[in-house]
Amino acid sequence: MKKATNEIKLKLPALSINEGACRAMIAAFCAQVDPNIEELADIKCAVSEAVTNCIVHAYGGRGGIIYITVGIYEGRLIRIEIRDRGCGIADVKEAMQPLFTTDSTGERSGMGFSVMESFMSGLRVHSTVGRGTRVSMWKQLS
């Protein structure tokens, strides 16, 4: 992939209170390429899902660091990478199935990856058990 024309890197503690901050910061950065309201809402929702996965699943609510890179590329393409150094996912394909969740409280829907896939133009997930997970997603703006 070509070099980004502009890029930010964020490094945040995996605290749930930071979910809103992540959405707001990334949306503010993406606003410079003038996405429409729908596109911006899509990005915010996908980011929220990925960041929540880091907090809830990767680090199991025990805290850790979330690494986020957002790049703007020629042709109105936005690429977002959200990475953790948490527990990793043993079976990524299974984890990406709609309604799949390891939660037993009935309070998680298991739709996080489905929402990311649906609201972004592309999604790639790479994970190693014990090492962490990297979610790469991109959005082609109109």
Add this chain to the structure above:
Amino acid sequence: MTTTKEPMQVSFTDGCLTVCPAGEIDHHSARAMREEIDRQLFTNKPRLFVLSLSHIRFMDSSGLGLILGRLAVCRRFHCPMRLTDAGERMLKIFRMAGLQRMQDLQIDGLTKEETK
């Protein structure tokens, strides 16, 4: 941003509990909303529970979890649940999860026949 808790409007009339949370629903804010809604459900034991989403500015799949969890609570009381004022983006998430196929959950804006 979800750092400030926004007020939740609640009314209970003729056995119908209506709750209207405000702000953003994500994993962080869902917890406080869940606790308050459950408190209202267990206190009032309604015959109908209406969750209005008219004052929700943002919702990710944590909102879906919040709804499914409350539906489970409502089932304990044999109380049907109704969702009102969901925006198009919320309806899209509901459709993806197949909420329209649940018989004891009515969603304004979605018909039971919808399968997509």
